[in-house]
Amino acid sequence: MTIVDLSKVSCLIDEVSSVILGKREVVQLTVAAILAGGHILFEDVPGVGKTLLVKTIASAIQSDYNRIQCTPDLLPSDIVGVSIYDQVDHQFKFHQGPIFTSLLLADEINRATPKTQSALLEAMAERKVTVDNHTYLLPQNFMLLATQNPFEFEGTFSLPEAQLDRFLMRLKIGYPNEEDELTLMTGGKREAIPIRQILTLDELTAIKSQVDNVFLHEKVAKYALALVRETRNHEDILLGVSPRGSEDFVKAAKAYALTEERDYVKPSDFQHLLLACFGHRIKLKSHKRLGETEVTSILMSIIESIPVPVGRD
Structure with missing residues (x-):
């Protein structure tokens, strides 16, 4: 079993906070949710760094990562995958969708229709998906990090209670303070900041196993x-x-x-x-x-x- 120094968790929070300025508390809660094996719903106005936060964490823990941009015309098969007939082997073969990853970002999840949102329910609850009566397991560290616009915004569909209950936390990043926003305005792009790898997926798994203790x-x-x-x-x-x-x-x-x-x-x-x-x-x-x-x-x-x-x- 991999033994990990827990001080690396603080290092992870510090590394992500160096990119997401002035939001250490949100970063700490996000890391806590990841260690607990839970899913997170980020609800906030556009442009406050929700997507950047997820991408930064994925880089800092050396995790595979996929992103889905949710729109009203997105289909369930666009998320979980689809079976396509192979004319050479004369059988259907399943082609995995973007949900087969450790960190999945569903951007603006409440712009997708309820039918498409429901494609995530089994994955969120059981970390597996069923397509054409076949069940496929997701990666051990699968986690959904979804963003949604406030429900007052145009073109949104409310998430049902059953789906909301599958999110461990709902977090808000909020606007930066004056000093941090000035840094954002006058500095370089935050996306260009190099991210150090703090944890491997094996180390993350080892730390998650310590939560119950x-x-x-x-x-x-x-x-x-x-x-x-x-x-x-x-x-x-x-x-x-x-x-x-x-x-x-x-x-x-x-x-x-x-x-x-x-x-x-x-x-x-x-x-x-x-x-x-x-x-x-x-x-x-x-x-x-x-x-x-x-x-x-x-x-x-x-x-x-x-x-x-x-x-x-």
Whole structure:
């Protein structure tokens, strides 16, 4: 088994942050999601560096990488592949689509139709695809990193709850601060910055195997469960976090602890991850607006309402 120095995780975060200026927290959460083996949905306005972030991470971990530009005319076969009749062998042969990779970027995923979006569901849940009654396994480290425009934008299709629930985190990069944007305006292209390889895929796999070994005290686990269950009991929430969401919440916290070079989870880890892990999973009741301000406000009130276990931070 490959033994990896966990300080390499911090080096990975530093390397990606040297390209994505002023967004170290987003980079750290992205790396945590990768270590947890989860998928990420980046929701933000165009041009803030979502695609560049994914490409930079792929280079820093020496990963194979494919990109799909989602449009309304994209077909499921354009993603998973298609069987084509071979006139020489007189049989159908499957030609793999771009989904057969370790890191798949689905750019502007909500511009694709619901039928095309559904082609990703099996891959996201089970890391395999079925075509013409044949099942094909995806790479061990398969991960979907999808970007979507805010739903107010023209030409978008809302992602269904079943698909949103398969994303470990939803992240927003946001606009850069004044100093960083000045650097972007006056400096060279960020895409031209050489990226050092920090991890190999074997090393990444080894670190991911250590996530389950991160210690989670029973009191801290019960605290996390209380946060989850409050989303189901809150008076303004119609759809709370699912059991899959609660499992993902723990995985994310353990992986986040590794990015902090810790071998145990603190209650503050769950607080820090709550919005990223829950924000896309809850659905508000009809009398509440669906804006991000309301979602954030409700989730922050949940954190404030649940007592933190004493002596566990």
